Amino acid sequence: MNVLVTGGTGYIGSHTCLQMLEMGYTPVLLDNFSNSKASVLDRIEEVSGTRPVLITGDILDKNLLVETMKRYGISAVIHFAGLKSVGESVSEPLKYYSNNVSGTLCLVEAMSECNIKTLIFSSSATVYGDPSTVPINEGFPTSATNPYGRSKLMVEECLNDFYKANPDWSITLLRYFNPVGAHPSGKLGEDPNGIPNNLMPFISQVAVGKRECLNVFGGDYPTPDGTGVRDYIHVMDLARGHIAALNKVGHSKGIHIYNLGTGRGSSVLEMIEAFEKASNKKVAYKMVDRRPGDVAECWADPQKAQKELGWYAQLEVEQMAIDTWRWQSNNPNGYHD
Numbered sequence: 001m002n003v004l005v006t007g008g009t010g011y012i013g014s015h016t017c018l019q020m021l022e023m024g025y026t027p028v029l030l031d032n033f034s035n036s037k038a039s040v041l042d043r044i045e046e047v048s049g050t051r052p053v054l055i056t057g058d059i060l061d062k063n064l065l066v067e068t069m070k071r072y073g074i075s076a077v078i079h080f081a082g083l084k085s086v087g088e089s090v091s092e093p094l095k096y097y098s099n100n101v102s103g104t105l106c107l108v109e110a111m112s113e114c115n116i117k118t119l120i121f122s123s124s125a126t127v128y129g130d131p132s133t134v135p136i137n138e139g140f141p142t143s144a145t146n147p148y149g150r151s152k153l154m155v156e157e158c159l160n161d162f163y164k165a166n167p168d169w170s171i172t173l174l175r176y177f178n179p180v181g182a183h184p185s186g187k188l189g190e191d192p193n194g195i196p197n198n199l200m201p202f203i204s205q206v207a208v209g210k211r212e213c214l215n216v217f218g219g220d221y222p223t224p225d226g227t228g229v230r231d232y233i234h235v236m237d238l239a240r241g242h243i244a245a246l247n248k249v250g251h252s253k254g255i256h257i258y259n260l261g262t263g264r265g266s267s268v269l270e271m272i273e274a275f276e277k278a279s280n281k282k283v284a285y286k287m288v289d290r291r292p293g294d295v296a297e298c299w300a301d302p303q304k305a306q307k308e309l310g311w312y313a314q315l316e317v318e319q320m321a322i323d324t325w326r327w328q329s330n331n332p333n334g335y336h337d
Ligand code: WQD
Pocket: 084, 086, 124, 125, 126, 176, 177, 178, 179, 197, 198, 199, 200, 202, 214, 215, 216, 217, 218, 227, 228, 229, 230, 268, 291, 294
């Protein structure tokens, strides 16, 4: 089955592409390299022995999408392409609504024109806003606390309305918790542009000597050690979740919503400790004020995905740290341009 993977050279897209190749799918990647590098293709080929087709372009270019879908006989789409920095979305909201919302609408229009009716959308736990309790299940109320989260929520609502008017589609919304880790080969990993917004890449850049010191955003949360608690999920488990979705619901009409998380929470200090153990390096940090918009705790109830997709996260935080360190220490400056 030929599957269009938008944002396919990105962190989660590239790892999912490897899983797809392993499971006999044919990924066709489309990317504008706004937060990735084409050299990841060399790594995919090195690890899998296959070099997938890569189309350079933007999901807002509808003609390119239609031409690509027809040319490669696409049967389904996994849609990763999107901007994902909470901080940047506050300073540049229109950029987020244009790329994430208009971009998705353009993609769905192109799919309609090509009679492709299977879509898996990369959503996020951020659509749960500040949850009243944890763990979080798919029936929890949704809300947004920043333009990035609002763009994800808007896309989910657009897709819900679209499905009601087009009930012969299969649309799956995968709500990621906190993706971390790297392919065990050490050849692929997270390589964010500029200063990392997220915890794990920042920790690993401190450990490898690229950054001086980690700022721990808040030590006074109502959590066991006072620092924020999140559901960190290994990117390889996340990739497997996409294959499970493709296999299970790719052909069954409806809107399918799943949390992709481990169901376990880890604090910032626990992640630092796991990383120091994995890397045998000291991670310098200092306690600073809370980051605006952060919540104290957020972790998943992943039972629905386990029951309906037969999927559950298998890798623990220790493995996430080990695999991240192997990637970071082998690639101190990430992928080359
Ligand atoms: C995790 C914890 C921080 C950086 C966001 C998005 C979510 C998804 C993942 C895209 C928190 C603390 C972090 C640092 C720190 N993005 N932290 N120092 O905020 O849970 O989720 O990224 O899909 O949609 O909302 O992830 O990694 O930024 O933060 O202390 O330099 O680490 O306070 O407790 P977050 P994060």
